[in-house]
Amino acid sequence: MSSSWATIEFMATTSARLLDLLSLLQARRDWPAAVLADRLAISTRTVRRDVDRLRELGYPIAAFKGPDGGYRLEPGSELPPLRFDDDQAVAVAIALQLATTAGAGLAEASVRALTTIRQLMPARLRHRVDLLQVSAIDDRRTPGVDGVDERLLAVGEAIRGTETLRFDYVYESDTRAAAPSGSEPSGPRPPRQVEPHHLVTRNGRWYVVGWEPSRADWRTYRLDRMVLRSPNGPRFTPREIPDGDLNAFVLSRFRGSTDHSGTWPCVGVVILDLPLRAVAPYVDDGSAEPVGTDRCRLRSGAWSWIALAAQLGRFDADVEVVEPPELRQAFAELAARYTRAVG
Template identity: 60%
Template sequence: MPTSSASATSRRLLSLLSLLQARRDWPGGLLAERLEVSERTVRRDVDRLRGLGYPIRAIKGPDGGYRLDAGSNLPPLLFDDEQAVALAVALRVAVTTGAAIDEAAARALVTVRQVMPARLRARVDALEATAAVPADRPEVDAEVLLAIGAAIRANEELRFDYAGADGGDGRGQDIAPPRQVQPHHLLARAGRWYLVAWSPRHEDWRVHRVDRMTLRVPNGPRFTPRELPGGDAGAFLSARFKGSRDAGTWPCTGEVIIELPASRVAPFAGDGIVQDLGPTRCRLRAGSWSWAGLAAHLARYDADVTVVDPPRLRAAFADLARRAERAARPASSV
């Protein structure tokens, strides 16, 4: 019986903590009603959480109540089963984010695993995943990510130096002139971090790789945030990688007939649309950042291709054929 009572108290404390985290202020009577206990029990449970290090403040007023404040120290954390498993899985794949937190994530995973019940530990241990990380993936200091995130929340302009892909700015300089932008979104994609920002100098949106940024202090002045085109930062970044300002399309899109079954083409079509035309041929509508790039992409299927539209794709194939013919000549005849 004592064990059962202790278990019930622990579950109630977890429920109470979850409620306090869900909204700013809670009247004591409403907490008692949600937990199906007396207000006296709520007061005792609040005292227990305070004893564990949670800074819970009593709110004065007609109804009275409680508020969970941020503390100076991290108190013991209470998670339900789903939260604990989700945390462990996230820590296991943290290496893929590009943030320089690999060692800290590994230590945190060991800590979480040690205090897990056996049934949850078995579920987490069953996930034997090896993160596939590109060898050339640059790491970003977590403090830099936090500083950029703070500037976004405070609506403060960021000042930074920006290095080019070769360590310079592409103009023979070691580092580009200082830049100043209005930061809006921080996103991770394929192991790299990107900042989407408005550039007052160019009067346009810009995307910056965070690993190439060296922040300057202090930040610039405060600004009024603009609305990102389309409203979806992920779609906006995806469009920029396609070389397009339209989040849903490539700048160059064409349609062809390929003399291969649809089952052979579909696995390599990416976001293209494949239509089955029989056992030996299919129709493919696909896009790329340039007509030459699209022609080269379609040529890699190693099968006869008939261009349906547009004429610019047909011209790109003709240019590709001329280049291929020159490449096939012996070096002595070039």
Template identity: 60%
Template sequence: MPIASSTTTSGRLLALLSLLQVRRDWPGVLLADRLGVSERTVRRDVDRLRELGYLVHAVKGPDGGYRLEAGSEVPPLLFDEEQAVALAVALRIAVGTGAGIEEAAARALVTLRQVLPSRLRRRVDVLEVGTAGGGPQADTEVLLAVSGAIRAREELRFDYRAPGAEDRDGPPRRVQPHHLVSRAGRWYVVGWSSEREDWRSYRADRMTLRTPNGPRFTPREVPGGDVAAFLAARFKGSDTPAWPCRGEVVLGLPVREVAPFAGGDTVEEVEPGRTRLLTGSWSWASLAAQLARFDAEVEVVGPPELRAAFAALSARAARAAGISSSNP
């Protein structure tokens, strides 16, 4: 079925370029059929793409055909409507990734927006992307070098700056990089440390790479097989995605007032105005303080460690308020 949405030359060129981008080789007769034109018109349109800077090679064979290759310069880019909107969305998100490309992404978004039809510009303008920013940004060259080492399976050698320190912390480090992950506006390198015989994660903005890279290595599978879950677990102080400290309580609040703050935790109505909550944190003290934020009666179902954490929190709160344990 023909896909060309316009009989104009520009419309055909856009449709032709879109087709050439989605597969390696295109027989000329199949392109003509998809575009709803003659093979002679396809040949003329291919010549026009070449004049614009696209390297479209003729493929020899019984059917003949065409192949789009990468060129030495960036030619004028043509996008269909869905591609243009997707690119605009990606650029908006890139502004807050912490990858050191924020300014370039913002400039590219302005350039793209200027040439969008008004109906597409409105779709892009109403999009609001929340990002966590304000922290140090990773150097783009570091991210590219780390990505290259991951693909080449080469050990990284680097200096690492500890939080709050101006200079590197300790001797150079070595790690077998397996993943480069973006989390909350920062980039992390997840890899295997042969020296510590354990998995480690490092903030990319604190890394100063050394050259050359170390020896090649055989890739390992991150524990659990999911790098995002693994990194989230490390932030929780555990080797598994589950919180190391989990407890169950009944809050003196209706479900509607608890659910918006529960994230992925288990929330269940016990009776009107009382809600069961199963949640976790990285320590019992943190879990008790987290539950106290609800400003409601809390009935601890278990475990005993959570009940003890509430007792300790209560004692500290009393001392902070200047209330002696001997006072009534």
């Protein structure tokens, strides 16, 4: 009996060591054999045997010669099992979740991959992933550059538990600057109390969308500017986002729309003296169509008419305003302003 238990313990120890070795090989390109032996507290001979075992499992591990001869994990023809640490596993799960909401064209495959990874996770990691129900809003860059920190997990837990968040909000210029959504009182402020409903990522930042009872309004907060207070406030009854469209609502806040359609408040149509191929890469969320071979019609929007006129001026070409009159007036105001600057 003692011999059987010794065999089982040896196999478990060897398997764990193989996983640790695989994790190291995935961490960087080249590993001297002596360094691997030191990190794993084994001999270089045992490292060689463990590398052979990983090769038998399908991992393409190459040996390199020299004074610091060692090993590297190379690309292979098949995808063998991978080893993630806790943070990597959570990051992969969140990325897959974002792919299912961002219209990435791989939604179905992402859902299957997320289900598979979640089933294989230990309970502690499944809990972390389940806390983070996130959505990607009009993302043009890599989402979530702020990382998966404890603050993100705390907000996710509050959303899941329908608990009011208590936090101080730090503005960009200094702690007393005005918020983008309107003027704020000067002097010390009491902590915000917000009913969090959604975690979203847009252009590489995390945001919290919630209902603020003191203002009787929906608000959007940058997570990196929130200083959470403990404990959380009372539980709340979840509300429906305006018009039931989270994407449109968040975009309307960023674009300054007065409704919740997600469209720009100022939209105009112009004809540019440029071919479509020169304009198309810079259309963003507008639209463009050719007018002959050397001109194109562009429909675009901005948060103000002056901003739209200035935005259209970046094309460095003659502009003919089609509609509306407000855009034509904005060009006139800009022309006067630039004339004064020259004078």
